[in-house]
Amino acid sequence: DVKVTQSSRYLVKRTGEKVFLECVQDMDHENMFWYRQDPGLGLRLIYFSYDVKMKEKGDIPEGYSVSREKKERFSLILESASTNQTSMYLCASSFPQAGGPDTQYFGPGTRLTVL
Amino acid sequence: QQQVKQSPQSLIVQKGGISIINCAYENTAFDYFPWYQQFPGKGPALLIAIRPDVSEKKEGRFTISFNKSAKQFSLHIMDSQPGDSATYFCAASLGSNYQLIWGAGTKLIIKP
Numbered sequence: 081d082v083k084v085t086q087s088s089r090y091l092v093k094r095t096g097e098k099v100f101l102e103c104v105q106d107m108d109h110e111n112m113f114w115y116r117q118d119p120g121l122g123l124r125l126i127y128f129s130y131d132v133k134m135k136e137k138g139d140i141p142e143g144y145s146v147s148r149e150k151k152e153r154f155s156l157i158l159e160s161a162s163t164n165q166t167s168m169y170l171c172a173s174s175f176p177q178a179g180g181p182d183t184q185y186f187g188p189g190t191r192l193t194v195l
Numbered sequence: 196q197q198q199v200k201q202s203p204q205s206l207i208v209q210k211g212g213i214s215i216i217n218c219a220y221e222n223t224a225f226d227y228f229p230w231y232q233q234f235p236g237k238g239p240a241l242l243i244a245i246r247p248d249v250s251e252k253k254e255g256r257f258t259i260s261f262n263k264s265a266k267q268f269s270l271h272i273m274d275s276q277p278g279d280s281a282t283y284f285c286a287a288s289l290g291s292n293y294q295l296i297w298g299a300g301t302k303l304i305i306k307p
Binding site: 176 | 229297298
């Protein structure tokens with residue numbers, strides 16, 4: 081079974097703090113994604129990476145950065161946390177399938193509260 | 196043009212009833228339409244998916260109906276059970292693009 085793990089289930093930080101969210105997948109997947117999930121807004125893509133050290137902005141990259149130094153690990157960084165970044169953060173991974181789109185496999189999420 | 200609009204936002208169905216969730220899209224180039232299911236405290240997981248060359252796909256109690264001309268697709272859950280209570284997301288993707296365009300989600304509650 082594919083396993084995607086996220087470093088924390090719950091996290092409480094203060095405004096202005098630097099926050100690191102870590103994601104690790106164990107299936108050698110090439111693609112990794114960071115989403116935030118808010119009620120009524122669904123899943124919004126923050127960043128994704130299709131290879132080590134490669135990254136592309138998603139729909140809402142402002143206030144976030146990412147790092148992918150190893151294939152299995154994708155980190156989301158909030159340089160200076162703000163209250164409007166309080167949300168559920170979901171990491172996902174996928175691998176290219178011949179002739180078809182990928183299935184994304186999700187971690188359990190990190191609920192981040194910024195006070 | 197990149198949006199996928201999902202309705203309703205929430206749905207309550209009696210046990211044994213049929214749950215129906217609808218999605219609409221604008222971009223006719225989309226060629227893959229998955230549904231993901233998310234239980235509380237878990238990440239979403241792929242439930243069922245369809246391509247536009249078929250009008251219906253069934254897996255157990257779950258059926259996707261696809262109407263290409265109307266640019267709509269829907270998820271039907273037959274004989275709905277309390278264990279089906281979850282949030283359901285429709286999505287769409289374009290060719291070999293690995294990104295998914297997500298609907299806003301539907302919180303489904305099945306009453307015993």
